[in-house]
Amino acid sequence: MTATAALPTPVRRSRPRVRGLLWTLLRLHRTALWLWLTFVAATAGLLLWLLGPGADATQAKLDAFGYSGVSAAAWSSDAMGSFTSGTYNDLFYAPSNLITIASFAIALFAGGPLIARELENGTAQLAWTQSVSPARWLAAKLAVPAGFVVLGTTLLVLVYRQLWSAHSNLLLAGIGPTSIYYSIGPSTVAAPLLGLAFGALAGLVLRRTLPALAVAGAGYFVVYAVLGKHWPFQGDYPQPGVRSRSWAITSTGAEVADPGCYDSQKCLAEHDIAGFGREYLPSSDYWSHQLLETGVLLALTALLVTAAFVVLRRRGTTA
Structure with a gap:
């Protein structure tokens, strides 16, 4: 009899754990992912429309009133009456409002569906008992949304800057670009990351979906309000890089101080105002302020993320 050596049992190689964790995360939150991609695409589409067809149509209307300026918007009283609502001037600021709303939505998503809901229904604890450590679970939960947030907001900021550089002259004179x-x-990219970290920490501390949603929304609102209204690095100007100078134009073509009445025909007649003009003053401190604000936002985000990992380590094994 001849002895035969047993053939080695083939070993099935599974996908790397990290890849499996990322795939599970994307599949679990695919609705939120599609909502975010839709938001970015829709907002970018609006910005591109403002950059192209919208700007062309608005400039054509201004040309009909005899204005074709490049560095400042000079509006006659008649032209102003036709651009008071629902127009290019209003739509120009809509993406800024949408981005702000998105920051709050990210905080709510992080506090509720991303973190607290999985802790509440036991999905996270099940993953921890298998091949995923709590730290790796939280790292993936933060890294994947952060990547999509950074890519999406960066795209919108770049297109918005191009729009501002190309067509800020079409905005209504006398109304400052406060937002x-x-x-x-870059602070626009950092702000949603702060919301993501704040929501994640709220979810880990409360571990209940509805309370985490409430705390994440209210808390981020307070932080945003404090930073937005009482930002210590802006000096005397709420918008140091884009402050403007506006003036009025009389029927003789003379430039006079802006009386501040844009839709009152009586006031315009009393001051003999036939039009308005505005130009944006360059500011050397724009980037220094922006970078400082971005640094502060990222530092706060790092502190919140660190706190989240500390909370996870202390409470994760007792869940």
Whole structure:
């Protein structure tokens, strides 16, 4: 008899754990992912329309009133009456408002569906008992959404800056761009990351979906309000990089101080105002302020993320 050596049992190689964790995360939150991609695509589409067809149509209307300026918008009283609502001027600021709303939505998503819901229904604990450690679970939960947030907001900021550079002259004279400052710089990318970290920490601490949603939304609102209204690095100007100078134009073509009445025919007649003009003053401190604000936002985000891992380590094994 001849002895035969047993053939080695083939070993099935499974996919790397990290890849499996990422795939599970994307599949679990695919609805939120599609909503985010839809938001980015729709907002970018609006910005591109404002950059192209919308700007062309608005410039054509201004040309009909005899204005074809490049560096400042000079509006006659008649032209102003036809651009008071639902127009290019209003739509120009809509993406900024949408980005702000998105930051709050990210905080709510992180506090509720991303973290608290999985802790509440036991999905996270089940993953921890298998091949995924709590730290790796949380790292993936934060890294994957953060990547999509950074890519999406960066795209919107770049297109917004291009729009601002190309067509800010078409905005209504006398109305300052109070929110544009936060929408054309890197702080716009950092703000949603702060919301993501704040929501994740709320979810880990409370471990209940509805309370985490409430705390994440209210808490991020307070933080946003404090940073937006009492930002210590802006000096005397709420928008240091895009502050403007506006003036009025009389029927003789003379430039006079802006009386501040844009839709009152009586006031315009009393001051003999035939049009308005505005130009944006360059500011050397724009980037220094933007970078400082971005650094502070990222530092706060890092502190919140660190706190989240500390909470997870202390409470994860007792869940």
